Amino acid sequence: MTTSKQVRASEAALVARGGRRLSGHLQPDAARALADLVAAGYARSPVAVISAALLDAIKKISRGKS
Secondary structure, three states, X not given: OOHHHHHHHHHHHHHHOOOOOOOOOOOHHHHHHHHHHHHOOOOOOHHHHXXXXXXXXXXXXXXXXX
């Protein structure tokens, strides 16, 4: 399987599991925060930082509703 076919298959599997591909731009302060969080070890990559931060935020909100 070619690399591009592998990527498409991986993306299709992610979507099938409920994942979502995002594209866009971060404001400079958010980009700096993202880089700082990766450097500090919050998560291993920018995408992992965003995912972890979203999950942390929803936990925080859920605790506040109880």
